Amino acid sequence: MAHTTDHVKALIAAERRELAAVLHALRPEQWEAPSLCTGWRVREVAAHMSTGFRHPTRKVLWELVKSAGRVNAMADRLARADATALTPGELADAMADNAHHPWKPPVGGYENALGHDVVHGLDITTALGLDRRIPEERLRVLLAGVTRTSARFFGAPLHGIRLQADDLDWTFGTGTPVTGNAQDLLLAAFGRKLPPGRLSGPGGGRFVRVPGVG
Incomplete structure (x- = not known):
């Protein structure tokens, strides 16, 4: 749209x-x-x-x-x-x-x-x-703008990862799944490390902030 x-x-x-x-x-x-x-x-x-x-x-x-x-x-x-x-x-x-x-x-x-x-x-x-x-x-305006280029700009480790929202119809990429709500996945696409427990799936650990680090 x-x-x-x-x-x-x-x-x-x-x-x-x-x-x-x-x-x-x-x-x-x-x-x-x-x-x-x-x-x-x-x-x-x-x-x-x-x-x-x-x-x-x-x-x-x-x-x-x-x-x-x-x-x-x-x-x-x-x-x-x-x-x-x-x-x-x-x-x-x-x-x-x-x-x-x-x-x-x-x-x-x-x-x-x-x-x-x-x-x-x-x-x-x-x-x-x-x-x-x-x-x-x-x-949705922002998710539509997520690209490989934008992810690289923000240092997001999205290679081999499939982001899949569980609260609306949106996915990005291919590979190991990472599931969460759309706004948490948006943060991941912008290179953020999130608090534990917000993302799931085999690839979710790539985007978790270790307490006391960073």
Whole structure:
């Protein structure tokens, strides 16, 4: 099913408003807890999610120059600095106040902007054990965009693996089966290691986060 730009932008706005509500409800200790993003607490993930709203493009480009063109190094430095400079309330407000902000990644358009919000939101809620369910309409936009190329970009170990959702009609790849709900499989396709017990099947262990590691 094709999605118009306006439709995807509406999905992004809804996701950001819902994420803002989640962030506003977090307890202080949850802001300091680790996320699924290796080395980042919830604070750093929330700061990273709103980088494009709070910093003009020229600043981001300058920071990229300072990082010798290393995007991940630049993103890490900005996230850590902003996580320290801003309060949890300010980080949550940045999502709510920018629900309709036109930011999108350099490639991939608004579908990738939706993916950025959904996946990083799950980096927070999944790590904290919060039962937030992403609406199927949003998931289907993102699942339709999963490819071998995108999986390699995020370092997802999908070679010889078949991802199979047990809550909607979606599969990807061929080989050893990994079964779980669609949003957990989306995280796996984005290179995330999940808490134990969320995925099943002979290949599920490939995507499990070992406690105390990473």
